Amino acid sequence: MDEFARLMSMEGVRPLDQPKEKSRSRTEEPGPVSTQGIVATPDLVPAGHAWVRGPRARTALETALERLATEIRDGRPGWATGIRQDGKTVTLPASSGAAALLGTADRQSLRLMIVGGNGWTFVMHPLMGVATLDEDPT
Template identity: 75%
Template sequence: MDEFARMMSMEGVRPLDSTGNKFRRVVKRPSPVPNQPSGPSLELEPCGHAWVAGKRARTALETALERLASEIRIGRRGWATGILQDGRTVTLPASSGAASLLGTADRQSLRLMIVGGEGWTFVMHPLMGVATLDDDPA
């Protein structure tokens, strides 16, 4: 998990349990003067994405599956996809629950599980036991 944490910190993703906004991303702000080219006025802004591990990752998976089920009930589209080690994708039986999905992930050695709906995405690396559940950027 140390390699995953290092990769996430390089991308500006903070651990969910951290306090404060240690990790920040650089954003370019437009010039306050109209018709003036925006120069190198870069500012730091906190990132909103976070990841969890262990039992909290399973809870995030359960939350994503509940969210997917409720969206499907009201007629919205959603999906549950697994990515195999060789890059091929498989459709996951999201309605069968978290335990079944984790069993499938283990049997098929899934690299990633992705569950999503309208405006949100859940991504889990089942072998590492880490996950993120976030609303998509506007």
């Protein structure tokens, strides 16, 4: 398991090929200690969000941009923001499409791209090609 996948797992983010599980009650025993000595008790791990990488991450980006375009067209709020390596934020040209967005991410050394709308969020680490698109927690 690579470092990013390990960190995602620690935060309760599940791979796409695993079904969502409901949170367990606090009366159940905590999960076993991992080989790295990190304890993830079931009551602290949320149902989780799906994450993908590679070509599936690009598909998630395209889906998020289509969803954003629909929301903006319907008069609902939406945004696309990037976070550069130096921590500064930039507004991204979401209406330009996935290729233009990824080109901007490369030219501006973006660490993260965040696209969101009413009740959903897409987050992508463009250099690693890892992304998540899910409904916001309620």
